[in-house]
Amino acid sequence: MYRTKQLTTERLMVAVLFILLFAMAVRVPTDTDTWWHLRSGNYMLEQRAILRHDPFSHTRLDAAWINHSWGAQIVLYGAYELFGGSIHPGDSGNIGLALITALLATAGMALVYAACEGNAYVRAFAVVLGGAAAAVFWSPRPQMFSFALGAAVLYLLHLYKRRQVDQLWLIPLLIVLWVNLHGGFAIAFILLLGTIAGEALGNLLGDTRPTVVRGARLRKLVGVTAVSLPLVALNPYGPRMLAYPFDTVEIGALQDFIQEWATPDFHQPQTWPFLLLLLGIIVAFGISGRRADWTDLVLVVGTAAMALLAGRNVAVFALIATPVLTRHLDAWLTERGWQIRPRRRVSGRMLATNWLLLGLVAAGALAKVGAVLSRETMREAQAGLFPVELAAYLEQTRPDGHLFNSYNWGGYLIFAAPHVPVYVDGRTDLYNDEFLRQYLDVVLLRDRWEAALERQEIDLVAIEAQSTLAGALRAMPDRWRELRFDDDRSALFVRLPTDA
Numbered sequence: 001m002y003r004t005k006q007l008t009t010e011r012l013m014v015a016v017l018f019i020l021l022f023a024m025a026v027r028v029p030t031d032t033d034t035w036w037h038l039r040s041g042n043y044m045l046e047q048r049a050i051l052r053h054d055p056f057s058h059t060r061l062d063a064a065w066i067n068h069s070w071g072a073q074i075v076l077y078g079a080y081e082l083f084g085g086s087i088h089p090g091d092s093g094n095i096g097l098a099l100i101t102a103l104l105a106t107a108g109m110a111l112v113y114a115a116c117e118g119n120a121y122v123r124a125f126a127v128v129l130g131g132a133a134a135a136v137f138w139s140p141r142p143q144m145f146s147f148a149l150g151a152a153v154l155y156l157l158h159l160y161k162r163r164q165v166d167q168l169w170l171i172p173l174l175i176v177l178w179v180n181l182h183g184g185f186a187i188a189f190i191l192l193l194g195t196i197a198g199e200a201l202g203n204l205l206g207d208t209r210p211t212v213v214r215g216a217r218l219r220k221l222v223g224v225t226a227v228s229l230p231l232v233a234l235n236p237y238g239p240r241m242l243a244y245p246f247d248t249v250e251i252g253a254l255q256d257f258i259q260e261w262a263t264p265d266f267h268q269p270q271t272w273p274f275l276l277l278l279l280g281i282i283v284a285f286g287i288s289g290r291r292a293d294w295t296d297l298v299l300v301v302g303t304a305a306m307a308l309l310a311g312r313n314v315a316v317f318a319l320i321a322t323p324v325l326t327r328h329l330d331a332w333l334t335e336r337g338w339q340i341r342p343r344r345r346v347s348g349r350m351l352a353t354n355w356l357l358l359g360l361v362a363a364g365a366l367a368k369v370g371a372v373l374s375r376e377t378m379r380e381a382q383a384g385l386f387p388v389e390l391a392a393y394l395e396q397t398r399p400d401g402h403l404f405n406s407y408n409w410g411g412y413l414i415f416a417a418p419h420v421p422v423y424v425d426g427r428t429d430l431y432n433d434e435f436l437r438q439y440l441d442v443v444l445l446r447d448r449w450e451a452a453l454e455r456q457e458i459d460l461v462a463i464e465a466q467s468t469l470a471g472a473l474r475a476m477p478d479r480w481r482e483l484r485f486d487d488d489r490s491a492l493f494v495r496l497p498t499d500a
Helices: 009-025 033-047 070-082 093-115 120-137 143-162 170-179 183-204 215-231 238-249 252-257 269-287 294-309 311-335 348-373 375-383 388-397 407-416 433-443 449-455 468-474
Strands: 402-405 458-464 480-484 490-495
Touching (some): 009 120, 033 070, 070 093, 070 143, 093 120, 093 143, 120 143, 120 311, 143 170, 183 238, 183 294, 269 294, 269 311, 294 311, 402 407, 407 433, 407 458, 433 449, 433 468, 449 458, 458 468, 468 480, 468 490
Parallel strands (some): 402 458
Antiparallel strands (some): 458 490, 480 490
């Protein structure tokens, strides 16, 4: 009993690791899509009904909408409201959003850590690298539920394959929960089908290692996957949800113009951890004397390709690659006898030192979290990114006419100016490819852009003050009147009467 209460070096490292991961995951909510998700959660709670048609735009008003994140939106808005959210930049509701993001990120990485191999040093190194790679994905959006649930499915598969622990019955239950939280449920089937393909290859190629899933156990894995697929229909939108991932991928404008759907730009520092993780696992495969597992190869190669095609998939790759990296790093170190074993028992001065280090790390992390969550820090960050003054003006004046707005601002305007319907926002599944390209034609001044505004009876244009479109409208003072705001970033153009 005495030993279980000791703060050994290994326990100290694990505690420090997850304190730091949590602190890293606490961040100011600055993703524009966060706000339309919050408004959706608020709307559903007010109306006591799940959203099935668009109530927020004038271009898609009352159009059928599969709101795939309805459950997560209610949870996120609940966290926002619990901490006193008041629809103002930097308000205390942002604390709830930041904390739930950090909790989901840390929970996901804890499951990844549990699926890793090797001693605490190897695991900690890989988890820090994997966490840094996945961190580009962490923001207060429903996708965080997919991150945590993806880690849960991966851990259940790890238990089944490598520890002979059968908890597969939990996967169908997770699918039902997942499909009512976020459209990223497709990640579960990527993991399941990748594992089945890898294990089938291992069987076909005569892999005799004990970790290969064979016979009845492989058939059970196939059966669980087959049972899970129709369970996707257990959501408010029924079987239509099955097609949602494919419908989204087919929107060409996503890949062409939206950053998270683009290939990672390795000139940007935030992508370097992903690059290091990718290169690290390639090197680890090469230097380790351990033969690569077929399932590891299928999942790593498949998700690496996905991540290289679209940056939003980097987090899925990080979930899978991190445990695989530890397996080969541990094998390589063991082959050379380079193993550092943390002391299992500590006492006296070392025990006191461990507690002191833990206290210092916890205090530092708490200070960092407190600085991030200060209302002033959040207010400045959000006021520097969102059209706060413009949104306040629209909500106060509620001008007549149809609004054309920047895509990047649509989500925030839905939340901060709810009485002024938007033209477009981040709900790309609602706005089809043709519509998004029409939007781009206007902001890039292509294909009779001005006629397109007239045809759609646009009377107001809320756009970045330094944008190409703003410059063009500014050059038409007889047709458009400009309102500028103190932030020097936002501009609102009002169409003048034709007889003016």
